[in-house]
Amino acid sequence: xxxxxxxxxxxxxxxxxxxxxxxxxxxxxxxxxxxxxxxxxxxxxxxxxxxxxxxxxxxxxxxxxxxxxxxxxxxxxxxxxxxxxxxxxxxxxxxxxxxxxxxxxxxxxxxxxxxxxxxxxxxxxxxxxxxxxxxxxxxxxxxxxxxxxxxxxxxxxxxxxxxxxxxxxxxxxxxxxxxxxxxxxxxxxxxxxxxxxxxxxxxxxxxxxxxxxxxxxxxxxxxxxxxxxxxxxxxxxxxxxxxxxxxxxxxxxxxxxxxxxxxxxxxxxxxxxxxxxxxxxxxxxxxxxxxxxxxxxxxxxxxxxxxxxxxxxxxxxxxxxxxxxxxxxxxxxxxxxxxxxxxxxxxxxxxxxxxxxxxxxxxxxxxxxxxxxxxxxxxxxxxxxxxxxxxxxxxxxxxxxxxxxxxxxxxxxxxxxxxxxxxxxxxxxxxxxxxxxxxxxxxxxxxxxxxxxxxxxxxxxxxxxxxxxxxxxxxxxxxxxxxxxxxxxxxxxxxxxxxxxxxxxxxxxxxxxxxxxxxxxxxxxxxxxxxxxxxxxxxxxxxxxxxxxxxxxxxxxxxxxxxxxxxxxxxxxxxxxxxxxxxxxxxxxxxxxxxxxxxxxxxxxxxxxxxxxxxxx
Numbered sequence: 001x002x003x004x005x006x007x008x009x010x011x012x013x014x015x016x017x018x019x020x021x022x023x024x025x026x027x028x029x030x031x032x033x034x035x036x037x038x039x040x041x042x043x044x045x046x047x048x049x050x051x052x053x054x055x056x057x058x059x060x061x062x063x064x065x066x067x068x069x070x071x072x073x074x075x076x077x078x079x080x081x082x083x084x085x086x087x088x089x090x091x092x093x094x095x096x097x098x099x100x101x102x103x104x105x106x107x108x109x110x111x112x113x114x115x116x117x118x119x120x121x122x123x124x125x126x127x128x129x130x131x132x133x134x135x136x137x138x139x140x141x142x143x144x145x146x147x148x149x150x151x152x153x154x155x156x157x158x159x160x161x162x163x164x165x166x167x168x169x170x171x172x173x174x175x176x177x178x179x180x181x182x183x184x185x186x187x188x189x190x191x192x193x194x195x196x197x198x199x200x201x202x203x204x205x206x207x208x209x210x211x212x213x214x215x216x217x218x219x220x221x222x223x224x225x226x227x228x229x230x231x232x233x234x235x236x237x238x239x240x241x242x243x244x245x246x247x248x249x250x251x252x253x254x255x256x257x258x259x260x261x262x263x264x265x266x267x268x269x270x271x272x273x274x275x276x277x278x279x280x281x282x283x284x285x286x287x288x289x290x291x292x293x294x295x296x297x298x299x300x301x302x303x304x305x306x307x308x309x310x311x312x313x314x315x316x317x318x319x320x321x322x323x324x325x326x327x328x329x330x331x332x333x334x335x336x337x338x339x340x341x342x343x344x345x346x347x348x349x350x351x352x353x354x355x356x357x358x359x360x361x362x363x364x365x366x367x368x369x370x371x372x373x374x375x376x377x378x379x380x381x382x383x384x385x386x387x388x389x390x391x392x393x394x395x396x397x398x399x400x401x402x403x404x405x406x407x408x409x410x411x412x413x414x415x416x417x418x419x420x421x422x423x424x425x426x427x428x429x430x431x432x433x434x435x436x437x438x439x440x441x442x443x444x445x446x447x448x449x450x451x452x453x454x455x456x457x458x459x460x461x462x463x464x465x466x467x468x469x470x471x472x473x474x475x476x477x478x479x480x481x482x483x484x485x486x487x488x489x490x491x492x493x494x495x496x497x498x499x500x501x502x503x504x505x506x507x508x509x510x511x512x513x514x515x516x517x518x519x520x521x522x523x524x525x526x527x528x529x530x531x532x533x534x535x536x537x538x539x540x541x542x543x544x545x546x547x548x549x550x551x552x553x554x555x556x557x558x559x560x561x562x563x564x565x566x567x568x569x570x571x572x573x574x575x576x577x578x579x580x581x582x583x584x585x586x587x588x589x590x591x592x593x594x595x596x597x598x599x600x601x602x603x604x605x606x607x608x609x610x611x612x613x614x615x616x617x
Contacts, residue, residue: 005472006035006049006119007131008098010107010182031100031107035132040073042081045102048073051117051132052095055220055484060090073097080108088112088179089192092485096132096174106183113193114483115176115461118468122171128182133469134166134173135309146170147602152560153429155311156590157419161434163458167310176461195455197448197493198486206498207511210490214512217484218244221336229258229332231323232287234275236509236524237341239517241481245336246284247516256286260327260335262319264533265293267578272528278518288326292319296541297534298592302600307473310602311593312466313459315534315586324474337478339467343454344482345491345509347371348499350447352386356395357445369503373525380405389443420566420587422559447496455488531582534589539574546570546588549595556598561591 004024011030025032026039026047033039036049052072054060061068064078076097079087085108094116099108109130111119121130122137131137138145146169154161164172174180177195181188200206222228222245230242246257259280264270280287297318304317327335349371355364364386368379384402387395426432441453471478481487491499491508498508510522538546549555550566557563570588573580 003037003051004035005132005136006033006051006096006098007136008033008035008049008100008107008129010100010128011126028102033098033100036073036097037071040071040077042074042077046077046080047100047102048077048080048097050076050095050097052076052091052097053093053221053479054091054095055093056091057093085179085181086192094479094483098130104183106181108179108181109174110179110192111174111176111461113177113195113485114464114488116464116468116480116483118461118465119174120166120171120465121174121180123187124170126185128187130180133309133465134168134171137171138168138309140170145602149425149560150429150431150434152594153421153425153431155313155594156421156425156560156587157431157435158313158586158590159435159438160313160458160462161431161438163461173461173465175458195452195485195492196489197452198489200493200495200498206490206494206508207514210487210508211512211516213484213487213490214240214481215244215248217481217487218336219248220484221479221481222248222334226334227330227332228334228336229260229327229330230336231338232259232261232276232279233338233528234261234272234279234521235338235341235528236506236513236517236521237338237482239275239279239521240341240509240513241336241338242279242285243282243513243516246282250284256284258286258288258327258330258332260323260332261287261289262292262323263289264530265291267532270528270530270532275518275521275524278520282518288330290322290326292322292533294540295319295322295533295537297537297589298542298545298596301593301596304470305593305597305600308466308469311590311597312470313590314463314466314470315589315593316530317466317470319530319533320470321474324471324476328475332476334477334479335471337467337480338482339463339478339480340460341482341509342506343460344488345506346447346451346454346499347505348447348496348501348507349442349505350444350450351496351500352382353389353442353450354446354496356386356390357392359392359394361394361398367500367503370500370505370525373503378405385442418583420561420569420591422562425560447499448492451492455492529582531580531585532578535573535577535580535585538585538589538592539577542592543574546592549592555595557591557595560594566591 009032024038025034033047033049036051040048050073054072054075057075058068060075060079061070064082066078079090080099083090088110094112096111096117096119109119118132119130120134120137121128124141129137147167148169151165151167163175166173177191177193179190179192218241230245232238232242242259249257261276263273352364352367365383368382372379372382380402384399384406388399439453441450444450444453467478494508499506501507513522550563550570569584573584573588
């Protein structure tokens with residue numbers, strides 16, 4: 001079973017005792033820590049609780065004079081003794097920890113560089129509470145629980161605009177690569193490290209280097225003594241992880257690698273079975289493949305909301321539950337997940353902006369193919385949008401000439417709606433203003449700047465927070481080889497032409513996996529859009545529930561959603577789920593998920609819920 005979540009409370013009154021000591025818990029006047037594998041105490045004045053997997057533990061143990069098998073929490077304690085508040089920067093891996101220095105009455109909390117292990121906190125007066133899930137801190141000291149209207153608006157829009165905000169008023173997310181220090185009534189938040197590009201070495205073969213880095217990252221996340229499986233979809237990222245680990249196990253004479261997959265047979269455009277079969281045909285796997293055609297996305301949805309602490313921007317979790325449950329039933333305790341491969345390796349589309357900035361339009365036209373194929377857009381539209389971001393005269397002329405081919409270049413009144421927010425929520429949540437202030441990755445100059453913006457997007461740490469809660473609820477730990485720091489920073493440092501060339505995006509990973517992953521997977525340009533299965537499931541199994549939720553004036557969505565627009569959007573989906581746009585399906589799903597949470601899973605009153613316009617007037 002995964003370790004218990006770490007949590008704790010630091011009271012301003014040093015004589016206050018908030019909880020009695022118990023299993024996995026340590027308490028002293030004014031301070032309580034719990035979770036992880038249990039508190040580790042160093043010389044009676046330094047106590048650590050940690051949810052951690054330290055990649056450089058052997059090196060740290062040698063440097064600190066510790067046994068090679070010292071627990072992670074003990075390594076953190078000794079690292080603090082050596083380097084003080086700077087110790088998080090010395091630790092490689094994924095971690096969230098809290099350390100209490102009794103002599104200084106200092107609490108140090110930290111979250112790893114990539115944000116894989118979540119940590120949240122709440123300050124009320126002189127009391128600080130922390131936990132790994134926002135829901136654990138949702139209730140204030142007076143027992144009230146308030147939902148932030150900005151969070152409601154952002155969720156309905158489908159973005160994460162605040163790196164620190166959560167669903168609940170007063171609960172803050174500790175950003176990735178940050179530490180929190182509470183000392184003698186003063187709280188400080190600081191970034192101890194940021195993602196930096198590894199300089200590319202001219203003349204070296206990036207594909208060979210990436211293969212070695214990714215292989216090592218997989219090995220570190222599949223330690224001896226753990227029951228490890230892999231989530232395999234038939235895509236390049238999960239196939240790379242599965243094949244690398246399979247090869248390691250073969251060399252060690254280990255049993256076939258358990259893999260867990262979900263497949264949809266219909267419609268044919270969403271059937272990945274032939275790619276999965278190509279991987280399985282290479283041998284060395286013990287496959288468990290679930291046929292999920294006809295699944296009901298809202299079945300047992302309240303339990304999923306409870307697990308994740310609220311609606312999440314991950315509709316696929318509804319069908320992943322069956323796959324992860326199958327792994328748990330097989331005794332799997334660790335699942336390697338290909339999540340983040342696109343963001344870490346990068347498609348290299350910043351090359352298009354670099355070519356446009358140089359006026360290399362013919363080369364841009366050739367290279368736009370990979371991006372256009374991947375996102376289902378024409379090269380005309382993509383070329384217009386790249387040109388529109390430039391200040392050159394020829395770029396402005398090209399953008400103007402191609403505007404008729406781009407629906408989003410049309411006047412606002414002629415565009416399909418991008419959201420279902422009510423007018424009142426749109427105004428009171430200041431969504432439009434916050435969107436304008438948001439740094440858009442595609443507006444960064446060049447590939448490396450765009451790549452870094454994607455990696456630093458608040459969505460990444462948010463996704464880890466959601467996944468951590470989801471997997472924990474299933475009794476399984478997920479690990480993400482692509483988010484290894486060395487892999488991330490190596491890919492960030494590569495020049496754009498190593499990622500996009502002759503229409504092939506993510507080229508360096510395709511080259512790195514040649515001879516390891518089947519050619520048919522290496523040559524894939526497409527991405528499966530699971531929106532059609534979501535649409536089919538919503539209409540087939542939950543039509544009455546959705547219709548009632550969107551049609552009733554008494555709906556909990558009334559203050560937040562333009563119900564008339566939502567009804568029209570859903571009616572179009574219900575008329576032909578297979579033809580529905582992914583954007584429309586996602587918009588309706590988010591509204592429905594929010595409505596169910598407000599009805600049954602939230603247990604909260606909304607903070608500053610928008611009033612009807614008549615009443616507000």
